[in-house]
Each structure stands twice: as C-alpha cells, then as structure tokens.
Amino acid sequence: MKDNNIDKYISLVYSRTSDLNKIEDLAERKKIAAEKCGIEVPENTPEMRREVIAYLRNQYHYKFSLLISKEELLTESFDVMLEPLIVSKDDDKRLKNIKLKGDVNDLCSKLVSEIDTLRLTIFTEEYAEESKKVISVEERLKAKK
Secondary structure, three states: OOOHHHHHHHHHHOOOOOOOHHOHHHHHHHHHHHHHOOOOOOOOOOOHHHHHEEEHHHHHHHHHHHHHHHHHHHHHHHHHHHOOOOOOOOOOHHHHHHHHHHHHHHHHHHHHHHHHHHHHHOOOOHHHHHHHHHOOHHHHHHHHH
C-alpha cells in the first residue's frame, strides 16, 4: 500500500501550487516538506524517481512527459555506447556492430538537441540554461581536493 505521507511530500516539493515553491533550493524544500509530513527525506531510489516522474507528468503537460521520455532514452543510449564492440573475426558482424554504434551516436546527438529545445520550451530560459550545465570530470576531481 502506498504511503500517504510520501504522496503529501511529493506534492509539497513538486506541485505548481505548493506553498514551498518560494524556496528555490530544492534540498531545503525537500527538508521542509519532509518535516511537514513527519518523515525523513526519502532516498533517491528508482522507485521514488518513478513516483515523482508520474506525479510531474500528471501536473504538467505532454511536453514535460516527452522531455522525461527523451532523457530516459538518452541515458539508455549512453549505456549502449559504453558497451564494448563485439569481438569477432567475422568482418560482417564487426561492421554491423560499428554501424549500430554509429546509429546510436547519431540518435544521442539528435536527442541532446531535442532535449535542449524542450527545456527552453518548458522552463524559463535561466533554468533551462542552468539545467544544461555539466561539471567536467576535471572539475569534479578539483572539487574533491
């Protein structure tokens, strides 16, 4: 059975009409929502992400659902790209595998562009730009020192 406190928590954190929307720091908003619901801040598990995404899909329009779906497909495509090429002495198999990786690479490039466009359509320009920022491996390593 689903926990009503988790439902209330998700609503407080992500609802368009939540009183907590004035709190820009998401971690702080999550902490306050958890306190109001009498729970610990839930862990970011796959199950929790599914619940949040389902809630957001109901809250927002089809473009948001499309954005989430494209982001999920992009993540799955990255997983395919990271798989090693099949080692085979059969040139046809090797070429098929290389072509598949090239097709997936092209799909990734297309998805990144489409995701950027959807973000600009759905979110404010400032938030869309902020959400695209990625910290490089070098920057992460420097931050740990």
